[in-house]
Amino acid sequence: LGSQSKEEVEDNTDENMEGALIARDRVGVQDFVLLDSHTSETAFLNNLRKRYQENLIYTYIGTLLVSVNPYKELDIYTVTQMQLYRGVNFFELPPHLYAIADNAYRVMCSEYNNHFILISGESGAGKTEASKKILQYYAVTCPTTEQLQIVRDRLLLSNPVLEAFGNAKTLRNDNSSRFGKYMDIQFDFKGAPVGGHILSYLIEKSRVVHQNHGERNFHIFYQLLEGGDKDLLCWLGLERNPQKYAYLVQGRCAKVFSINDKNDWKIVRKAFSIIDFTEKDIEHLFGIVASVLHLGNIQFEEDSNGHAIIRDGTQIKWISKVLSPLNVDLAFYARDAVAKAIYGRTFTWLVNKINGSLANKDSTRKTVIGLLDIYGFEVLDTNSFEQFCINYCNEKLQQLLIEMTLKAEQEEYELEGIEWEPIPYFNNKIICDLVEQKHKGIISILDEECLRPGEATDLSFLEKLEEKVGDHAHFVTRKLADQKTRKSIDWVDFRLLHYAGEVTYCAVGSFSLPPFQVLCNSKNGIIRECFLLSELDNRRRPETVATQFKNSLMSLIEILMSKEPSYVRCIKPNENKEPGKFDDYLIRHQVKYLGLMEHLRVRRAGFAYRRKYELFLQRYKSLCPATWPHWHGPAAEGVERLIKHIGYKPEEYKLGRTKIFIRFPKTLFATEDAFEFRKHLLGMVPLEACWRGALARKEAKKRTWAVQIIRKFINGFINRKKPLCPENIEFVKLVQYKYFMKLRDHVPKNVLDKSWLQPPSILEETSEMLQKICIRNLVRKYCRGVTAERKVQLQQKVVASAVFRGKKEGYLQSINQPFMDTRLKNDINPKVLQLIQGEKIKYVTPVIKYDRNGFKARDRLLVLTQSSAYVVEMAKIKQKIDYATLKGISTSNLSDGIVVIHVPEDNKQKVEKCNVATGSLWLEARSWG
């Protein structure tokens, strides 16, 4: 269980359960069956709102999960959260998708049966996100092997491909799935995911040729144009600018802030390679995407016979040739029909191809969990054949939900030996029949109209409907409506009274065209696979789209009926995709459309709460002296004693074979409150002892640890001078670390700073090297920083120092002050200075003269430059001696620091014999080189 122990998780779960119940006033109840007024829509909404405002987006109705889209990232989908929910009893943690996913998985593993999770809700409510999160949950928590990683990757990566071809930006959702999806995840006997299978329903083909304002075509078109490389676009004859394509400009929002087409293109391209698409497949696939775009740009004109001819031939060379004696309107209609058919069937091909890569070839028995992500009830301003199918599908799924819930309730009662009490509820079978009944239902009538000889029109279809189902309580047309409703129904409309409300459908465009022969002969392999020549066989009665849909829905229902259900109902909180905004009106509508009140009524009709005897007794045993602290008999009897003691009335509960059933939430809450109170009184003594014990154990553990550390340290110190060995390694490392950390704050900051941190003996050598490096760096830094101007100043300083040292009061105090050459200039004749400065001064030193009495006088300077030696007085050059005139300079060999300047005889008068003194002269002169 990752970083948490099982006990810790159990502790948490207990707290969560209690926390949720205690805090119910603030955060509402976590299961709607615990609502006192369970039939009140307002109470339902209040509970949902309370929780949503606390970021609690999930609430149960029994085992059904209601989810409200938070429109913000919540920290509840981490791996730690996944681990927390793994294998934990459904009701012991706050409601979560992971609890639903885990429960289905655990029951599947233990009972070896199949499951499905039905996720429904309106566009933007969070269905796709929920199904992705469930898939991720299985990917992370189920056992797997390296070999199975590829299956896992394919399952996860099938999503971006399907989303590219099947999702689009709509006004309600920037990534709206425009098809229904059922995905089976197959597990082997060890519970490892080993394969999958996808069924798709009713891709919204009309979007290929038309988009409403603010909406886009399917993502793949924009991804190809934005992300496809130049060569690919050139090969497909496409330009990068989406504005060039009639099928992409109608919504006027080809670029969307929240969508990164270029990036998504890369993901899709990568996914293709993982899910086993060949380069040929990909080539054909993009060929089709491109030809749909070209198709959209074909324009027709009328010829002299009133037939449509193609105005501009440039597009047509990219697609197959279309020759048809249609008028211009029909030609456009046919063009769009071809585009829709091509795209729709290619999508089906794509799903099949993905299925090929997800298929598990091994024939051993598998169990499955199916995820059904299906569009919710849809009511638009104009509802077409597509909405008719979607709403029919929802009607069927609602029927399934009610039937299965009722069945499950009934079965549980039977199993527990409790008498079944009939539950009043609205059975929507009557509406399903209106749509699907053989010969009499709307779909049969549509089929008949399509297949009968003669031309079928939208109006003839409507007349037939009125004739055959006109007297049905859930069907109305303008002709059949009363005075009041007539105005709201058009002549081409019919209205159905669904379980969720009324929807008016427009009968226009209910008929589809047969496939075109030209497509069956295409060179594109995918198109040839999608349009089979056998379909053109006139002797076969082709299935209409409505019948195809009805049949696929029937088989879906059959698939679902054979499995154990779980439900997730998603709710969209507002129309603006805004976090924290709870739009009461909008949500009330969805609560109705999703059949939640009906479901709650069915779930609550009998009993609000049920629990296994063992669990109930374990929790509440402290409320009865006979069961506290231990009950040794059977749990059922213990519970009986317990509830008798706390005074349950006979109408409040029933005892089944393995569970207690409590009818009203208030009974449970009273028990829970009593338990809280009791806990405070009872818990003190044992709790304190337990707490002290735990504290002592913790303290002892800490002490043992400390002793070990100290022992290690001493051992390290004793052995510190040895070469590195296990005994001293930690100690040495610690010492090194400490010294370096300290040294870091004590390195000299400038060249004059000669301080250095005393190293421990094991680091002496290192320290010495470090010090050298450090000084070298400082010197280098200092030298680099000396400007030419500063250099001159320094030279002057040397002169000044020689001039003033020992002669001028306060000289020593003044040398730390910034140097000002004016001082020098004032004392030494500027001309002299200039003269000397012109040459490179090599050395300056006072000349010591002995007077008659043998006293030294330092009144002159000897300045050595490159070419001359000067004897300088304060204000003037006393003497300039060209080296050329000298016979040489020599030192006395008595180490007395006397320099002898050898002057030729004839210069004798000019140059006084002078002794150049100071011990440093010779040394310094040497250092001049």
Ligand SMILES: Nc1ncnc2c1ncn2[C@@H]1O[C@H](COP(=O)(O)OP(=O)(O)OP(=O)(O)O)[C@@H](O)[C@H]1O
């Ligand atoms: N659990 C969640 N946490 C955070 N954001 C979410 C969550 N669920 C949904 N959303 C946000 O809402 C958006 C719409 O969600 P999603 O695409 O799942 O809706 P949908 O019901 O599948 O819609 P459609 O029927 O149009 O496909 C997401 O793109 C995401 O921004």
